[in-house]
Amino acid sequence: MLDRARTLAPGSNSLSGWETRVKLIGLLCLVFAFAAVRDLRLLPLMVITALATYRLTALPLSYLISRMKVPGVFLLAMAVVLPLFSGETVLLQLGPLALRLEGTLAFISIAARFFSIITVVTVLFATTPMPTLVRAMSSLGLPQLLGDMLLFTYRYIFQLADDLHRARTAARLRGAHFGSIRSIKTTAHIFGSLLVRSHWQAERVLAAMTLRGYGATRVDISRRAPGPGDVAALAACVTLAGIFVVTQAFFL
């Protein structure tokens, strides 16, 4: 699972050269504008906008579909509950089950927002390396403690994934079974060991960082000033987001 996430990296596409802070603001404006869309007439335009944004990357459609799998389970539950239990206008009666208009429309609206938002979020995080993105967030005002925690956590996730894999393999070789509820004790002990080892490692990391001057000075994290192309792309995103929000709020 982590290996799939590790493949998130900027490829050769139109969006990877976009200045990160500007890209972050622009695409997040789009994401929140999509979240505000309620009217069914805006949904096709929203989905088209999301797909057009995705088209600007060099990523295959299969990659986007793979990102939908985990949250898709939640959507599947909605697909059952809303059309069958929400609303009064019956569209179709199948024995004891009734397909209802209001619930079906609510589900279509949710599914379109879900797809569009995840598409744009995928574009943002698949075309920008995570450390660059965190530095951009810090330069936009994210508290330093949170920024540092994001960078450190990201740094150690992959290392700990390997540690966890090794610990489980070692436990398996010693005869542990992870196929039953009884494995909870073994898992708890592996987890406890990881916590203890990480605690010791954190002490060493802090000492090394302090020696290298951590906390003494604040490094200037801005990479480069946004160029005219960056600003034009931002303006396009903000305009599109504005169209969605204003149309939804005042014209529908």
Added chain:
Amino acid sequence: MHIPDGILPVSVAVGGFAAAGGMTWLSLRQIERKHSDPRQGIPKASLLTAVFFMASLVHIPVPPASVHLVLSGLMGVVLGWYAFPAILVGLFFQAVMFQHGGLTMLGVNACLMGIPALLAFSIFRLRGLLGETSRVPNAVLGFAGSFVAVALGALLAALLIVATVPAYLDASVERAAVTGLLAAHIPLGVIEGVFTAMVVLFLLRVQPDLLKESL
């Protein structure tokens, strides 16, 4: 308890970010009050966040299915006030790496898990009164804190979803949905409680320092 994008109205998403911002501010203030230099705790909190992130990907078999651990209670127990920012960071990575919980719902999800984690922290702190080195009070408080964290998180999530998603659900269906979601989380709460109690006992034996945030 990881609510995805597009389900809840944008007003709830914005409200969630406001609430999470407030909770983060409160947590950072408490951290600053307790530690002379809060940055000293960052490597530890980050490493432990990464451990929790990894552990939440581990599935525990509960035949015929399996459940993945939430661990908000255990995070409260071990990290104390660092738990809220740590959960925020962990949820951010889960959202962007696996789409497990939405990015627009980050604030909402952080509150659904972070506030119960702080409640678990408060419950576990009672060990200061009952005996911080005694095994039974530690295990019981660890179990109770974790169970309450899962139950409260599930209750808040169910109420939020039912109250804001469908406009046409009748009251009986709403009640059934909330009850069903809560009932589904009771076994998870018990498993997390047992898991937390086991980890607490392990840490008490091997590295009791790791539990000092709760004192």
